[in-house]
Amino acid sequence: MDINDVLKLLDAKQFNQECPHCVREINYAFVCDLMSDALMLLKKMPSHIGAHGALVTGLVTNQALRTAEILDLETIIFVRGKTPAQSVIDLADEIGITLIGSSLTMYRASGLLFKGGVKSYESVLEEEA
Amino acid sequence: MDFQIERNDIANAGTVSSLTKRHLKKRGLSRSFVKRVTIGVYEAEINVVIHSYGGTANLNIENDYVEIEFKDVGPGIECISTAMQEGFSTASPYAIENGFGAGMGLPNIKSVSDEMYLDSSEDGTTLRIRFYIKDEDYENKPINK
Ligand SMILES: Nc1ncnc2c1ncn2[C@@H]1O[C@H](COP(=O)(O)OP(=O)(O)OP(=O)(O)O)[C@@H](O)[C@H]1O
Ligand SMILES: [Mg+2]
Numbered sequence: 721m722d723i724n725d726v727l728k729l730l731d732a733k734q735f736n737q738e739c740p741h742c743v744r745e746i747n748y749a750f751v752c753d754l755m756s757d758a759l760m761l762l763k764k765m766p767s768h769i770g771a772h773g774a775l776v777t778g779l780v781t782n783q784a785l786r787t788a789e790i791l792d793l794e795t796i797i798f799v800r801g802k803t804p805a806q807s808v809i810d811l812a813d814e815i816g817i818t819l820i821g822s823s824l825t826m827y828r829a830s831g832l833l834f835k836g837g838v839k840s841y842e843s844v845l846e847e848e849a
Numbered sequence: 850m851d852f853q854i855e856r857n858d859i860a861n862a863g864t865v866s867s868l869t870k871r872h873l874k875k876r877g878l879s880r881s882f883v884k885r886v887t888i889g890v891y892e893a894e895i896n897v898v899i900h901s902y903g904g905t906a907n908l909n910i911e912n913d914y915v916e917i918e919f920k921d922v923g924p925g926i927e928c929i930s931t932a933m934q935e936g937f938s939t940a941s942p943y944a945i946e947n948g949f950g951a952g953m954g955l956p957n958i959k960s961v962s963d964e965m966y967l968d969s970s971e972d973g974t975t976l977r978i979r980f981y982i983k984d985e986d987y988e989n990k991p992i993n994k
Pocket of ligand 2: 756892895896949950953954955
């Protein structure tokens with residue numbers, strides 16, 4: 721799904737500048753509030769998926785960005801109306817991650833994405849099998 | 850390369866792993882190899898930030914392996930075998946608010962690394978992890994190898 725369609729679907733806004741080399745397309749999404757859990761689960765994910773993947777989280781910190789960076793995910797979707805600090809936005813520009821914010825709850829945002837065809841980690845496993 | 854890691858400085862945690870990632874990429878190492886190392890370094894770095902009084906990291910990149918050693922000045926891990934279990938955590942409310950405390954860091958470090966040495970006393974903790982580089986881990990062969 722094109723990132724502009726995601727913005728419309730979630731009634732969301734983008735916090736930072738256009739990231740020049742990002743693909744701006746979200747085909748996979750992963751939800752997490754505990755970073756080590758995400759790193760444990762997603763570490764074997766093939767790298768080509770990362771660029772088309774988004775991390776959906778309520779954690780508006782540098783560490784959410786670091787986690788996405790390690791996993792090669794290019795987009796973070798913050799839910800529940802949380803706004804990142806300017807220092808977090810600056811870091812996103814530096815490492816090339818697109819930050820999106822929606823005021824929807826985690827459940828609703830995820831449900832809408834899923835209905836819109838954005839795939840889950842289970843799909844990654846099925847595709848690899 | 851040496852790095853200083855400050856206690857409770859969560860905003861800057863991830864700097865060591867981010868720089869490590871950059872160095873490894875520059876050497877032409879594959880994304881999957883780089884990811885493996887970066888996860889180990891990140892988890893170890895965060896542990897020093899949230900569980901210790903502060904410490905250092907020393908990164909050593911050789912042609913056939915990458916090794917990184919973390920040393921901190923206490924208070925140490927009470928029981929290493931318990932700490933190694935998935936889900937065990939003594940993370941503070943501050944650390945949990947910042948997205949840590951799943952108790953998955955040490956088990957994940959063990960799973961991504963090829964060798965892991967962990968020793969701890971009240972005076973501090975030493976963690977050394979090593980990743981062997983195989984030929985297929987190079988995406989592009991470095992020119993001046
Ligand atoms: N450098 C350290 N100094 C003191 N205690 C440590 C250190 N590293 C780990 N520990 C202890 O080992 C426990 C388990 O560590 P582990 O990294 O597996 O989980 P965590 O850091 O609590 O949570 P997570 O890594 O999932 O965010 C910690 O909760 C802490 O009690
Ligand atoms: Mg940890």
